[in-house]
Amino acid sequence: MTHTTLQDIISHGVKLTPMMEQYYNIKQNYQDHLMLFRMGDFYEVFFEDAHLTSKVLNITLTHRGKLGDFPIPMAGIPHHAANAYIDRLTSAGLKVAICEQVQDPKDAQGIVQRAVTQVVSPGIPYDLDRASSKEERFIIAAAELDSKYYLAAIEFSTGEFFGSVLNDRQSFLDRIRLISPKEFLCFKDQWREWPELFQLIEGMGIVKSYLAPEYFEQKHAGLYLDKIVPGYKRDRTLTKEAVIIGPMCALAYYLKSTQLQESFQHVKPFRLESDVQTMKASAPTLMGLEILPRHRDQYKDSVLGFMDRTLTAMGSRSMQRLVSQPLRDIPQIQSRQDLIEFFINQEKKHQELRDLLSDIRDLDRILAKLATNKATSGDLLNISYAVNKAQEIIKLLNAKNLKALPKLAPKMMSALDELAQEIQATLNDEIGASLDKGNLIKQGVNKTRDRLAKISVSAEDELVKLEERYRKETGISNLKVKSNNVAGFFIEVSKTHSDKMPKKFVRKQTLVNAERYQTDELAEFEKEMITAKEKLSKLEREIFQNLIQLTLEKCQDIQELSSYLGLCDAYQSLAQRCRQEEFIRPEIVEYQICHLEGAWHPLIRSTLKGDFVPHELHLDQECYFGLITGPNMAGKTTVMREVAIIQILAQMGCFVPAKKATLGCCDYLFSRLGASDDILRGQSTFMVEMTETAEILRHATDRSLIILDEVGRGTSTYDGLSIAWSLVEHFVNNVKGLTLFATHYHELIEVAASLSGAKNLTVETLNHQGNVQFMYRLIEEGASQSFGLYVAKLAGLPQQLLKRAEHLLLELESEEEEAPKNCKRSKDKNLTQLSLFPDQPVQEIPTYLKKIEKELGAIDIMHLTPIEAIQKLYEFKRHLELKHLQ
Known part of the structure; x- marks a missing residue:
């Protein structure tokens, strides 16, 4: 639906009001922004901005008069609550220009001057205090x-x-x-x-x-x-x-x-x-394994959320970096293990550290507020508090040889300590202290400030004395000396006493039930009072700004301290979870191995409250490929996810969920788990699967960890089997990285058994007279049979349907056994595959298609492996997509 715009109104020759002309001129520079236009105590939006704001914020759309015959659509948000509304607008993907009144209305001749003072967007939050510590923009x-x-x-x-x-x-x-x-x-x-x-x-x-x-x-x-x-x-x-x-x-x-x-x-x-010193893993891999959350509301269901027991915003961000960038350098990994082990063994010191960290605020975002003139006195006091607590943390930890933590230079910490003392000596930390009240700066910091403050304080007493004197002079006991922002200082009496007022009391204002007066003495008092308050406010603001600048001069030192505190918090968080869950320190070695005893999936065991069957697994340089067969629901995918999670945790330098673990360092972690159709981009499940598999084949090395689940299931049985078969051979004979390959193709059991470097694995299942029991234990053998009908029964399929399926299964298995004897390939050359498409008129073939045709003609199919075929197919498809988009 289209709405009338201000440009439409102008095109009709309608003369704009001065305020609308001002709005239009400013808006011209921010046409792709929603502009909040300050009007007194409100931010107002007009025309198409008003319609959009009303829809996003679910607020009332109204009108502010007319321009000619055209109503002016308008919506508004109160200035005091703007932070929350602006945050909602940017969260909806909008960019917002904030147009403020940059002139005191009392000084304005005509309309108040306005200008855009800030632009906020999804990447630049308006209110830094509201920004989530777990979300970086x-x-x-x-x-x-x-x-x-x-x-x-x-x-x-x-x-x-x-x-x-x-x-x-x-x-x-x-x-x-x-x-x-x-x-x-x-x-x-x-x-x-x-x-x-x-x-x-x-x-x-x-x-x-x-x-x-x-x-x-x-x-x-x-x-x-x-x-x-x-x-x-x-x-x-x-x-x-x-x-x-x-x-x-x-x-x-x-x-x-x-x-x-x-x-x-x-x-x-x-x-x-x-990335030379880190393990590579793509975002889809980390999210597919639930190591990182796919969405913000899934944070607690991810490994990151499970391990995150941080107490500070800096710690939470450091934790995310540790999880997404596992190490490959063994000494660095061992240094982190030493630190986590120290926290686990020294539980009292660990708790002391947690207590010290618990009230430290987000130093990085405080610095951003300082740099953009949005800081409060509380922000500076929080920096001084953090410095004081950091000194205690350093004393607690520095005596130990903890290499994983950066060393903070004593000279730097001494300079920060001086800054903290200066902040504490300057700012009043009492509740309610503010620049507006003239009590933000402590007494003794500046003599002029103290004198002006004394005038302001004594003026209150003088006002009380003046009120008492005027009461005696007039004989009016309820006479009051008051002030407000509009009328200034005045003397107020009820109307019944107005005839008692002496001549020196000049009438200033008449109200319904009262009269207000002024005297020369009170006017002089008001002038002195206002002058003193203005001077006091200006001086306190100067002292405060000087303190901000002094703090910003130490910006890099504070950032270094912030990084140190963030790492302390992240490592203690890992230690906290490792102690709670009884994780163990893995042995990290130079060679490729994955040896796990009593291993478990941390999230699932936590959900099952400990009722989880642990797993054993051994892959090494001699036998590096595990083919996992067995029924759905038996735990194949859980085992593979578990192995990947343990590898990530180990290379983070963390302890792992197992009774014993010996692991090598991987250069890449690859996974292909489940199927995610990408229909909107024209890619089927099978195409996505093959594309991801081709990427793995291009980059995997003998130092990689590769997790593949049900590759080849998105096409016909024999197509899928042949692809899976060739992949097994390729990974075993060529890649030689540690690989877990889950499949329903039981024909591959014999393939794995025949290959040097491969072995069969299955999740143990008991079948007693048709009653199937999943034992969830990983054992070294191939699956003896499929349990698809049993899983269908558990899923609640009707009994009649299950009986029919069982009958068909027996027939199919019988036919499969007889097929080699009875099957004869047809020799009829007249049988051709039917076309899915009607005949098309002959068209000139584009050059790029001729090039592809030429490449296809040059391929020797008899000497092309299935893997090479997949890679070629991917290259052709990518080339066609790019041409299509052009």
Whole structure:
């Protein structure tokens, strides 16, 4: 439904009111934003913005008069509750321009001057105190050169600023999935270059913010980047990967243009990430294994949520980084294990640490508030509190050789200690202290401030004395000396006493039941009082701003302290959960092995309240492939998820859910679990499955952990079996990484048994006279039979249907046994496969199709393995998709 716009009204020649003309002129610069227009105690929105705001916030849509014959649609939100409303608007994917009154109405000649003072968006929260500690709102920008992808990301509320250089498109897309940004900066035609990226952006609900192409150019670095990352020119990694400076410039410009500031002292030094020392795992893998949550409301049901017992916002964010970036460096892993073991063994010290951490606020976001002039005295006091608690934490932990924690330089901590003392000596921490009341700064900090404060305090006493004197002079016992923001200071008496007032009392205002008067003495008193209060407020504000600037000068030191406290919190959180769940310290070795005794899935055992059958598993360099067969519901997938979770936890440096564990370090974790149709993108379950499998084949090494569940089930039985068969052979003979391959194709049991490096596994099942019992224990043998009908019975299928299915199964099994004897392939050459499509008129074949035809003609099918066929198919399909989108 279309609505009348202000532009439509103007096109009809309607003259605008001065206020609407002001609104229109400002709105012209923010046409893709919803503009909140300050009107007294409300923010108001007009025309199409009003319709949209009313719908998103579910508030009343009304009208504010007319322009000519056209009503002015309007909606409004109260200024005092704006934070919550603005947060809801940005959560809905909207960008909001906040237009404030920038002039005191008393000084205005005509309409009050207004201007946009801030722009907020899904990636830039309005109220930093409301921002969830578990949710980071990254904004990203990217560039491509010579098939390399350069990605830069910034999180405004915490100051995180980093980048990645990716060598292929799939890694680039996976990195975006893992970051899960709220906004993507791009220019208008960029989608033509990256159709797959824009499909991902749309699918993830990421908001696109368009900038002109020149803001992505490296030549503008001096204009936009210098004040945010002053030392970027000296960074050798950036010199080597200079292309990433373009996306960095775009991010810097976006911050400058939305926040209307030149510099942001809270933004951390840019870091270029490297995955050399970390295990690689894609976002779909981590989410599919439920290691990371797919959605915010699934946090508690993920491994991350299960292990997260942090007490601070910094700790929660550190925990997310530990889980999503497991290590490959064994000494680093062992250092983390040492720290967790220390906390587990030293339970008293562990509890002391938790007590010290419990009331520390989010230092990163406090710095963001300081840098954007939104800080309160409470924010500065919270920094001083954190510094004091950090000193106690250092004393508690520094005596130990805990290498996993960074060392904080004594000189730095001494400087922060001085800052904390200065904050505490300057600011009044009493409840109710504020700049408006003139009592924010402690007495003794500034002599002029103390004198002005004394005048303000004594003035209250003088006012009481003046009231008593006027009562005696007039004989009116209920005479009162009052003040308010409108009338200022005045003397008030009831109307019955107005004839008793002496001549020096000049009538100022008449009310229904009272008269108000002024005297020269009271007017002089008011002038002195206002002057003293204004001077006091101005001076206190200056002292407060100086303290903020002093704090910002120590910004990097505070960020280093924040990182230290976050890591302390994350590691103690892991220790807390490991102690509660009786996890053990795994042995991490150089060679490839996965040896587990008494292992369990942590989330499932917690849900079952301990009623969980533990598993045993042994894979190593000699026997690295496990083919798992057995019925549904017996626990095959649980075992595979469990192994992946244990590997992630181990390479995080954490303890693991097992009685004993010996593990090697993996370079990649791959998983293909379940089926997720992508019908909207024209991809079937089977196509998605084959695409993901092809990706695994391209990147898997003999140092990888590979989890595959039911590959090949999305097509016909023999097609699926042949693909699964060839995959088994390829993983065993070529890849040789630790692999768990679950399948319903029992024909593969003999294949695995015949291959050196492979073995059969099944989840033990007992069948006594048709009564099946799942034992949930993993044993080294192939499944003896299928239990599909039994599972169907458990699912509640009707008895009549089950009997019919059992009869058909017996017939089919009988026919299968006879088939080799009776089956004869038809020799009739006239039998052809029916076409699914009607005859089409002959058309000229496009060049790119001729190229594919030529490549197909050059393939020797007799010497092409099934794996190579899958890879070729994937390449052809990708090429066709790109051509289609062009």
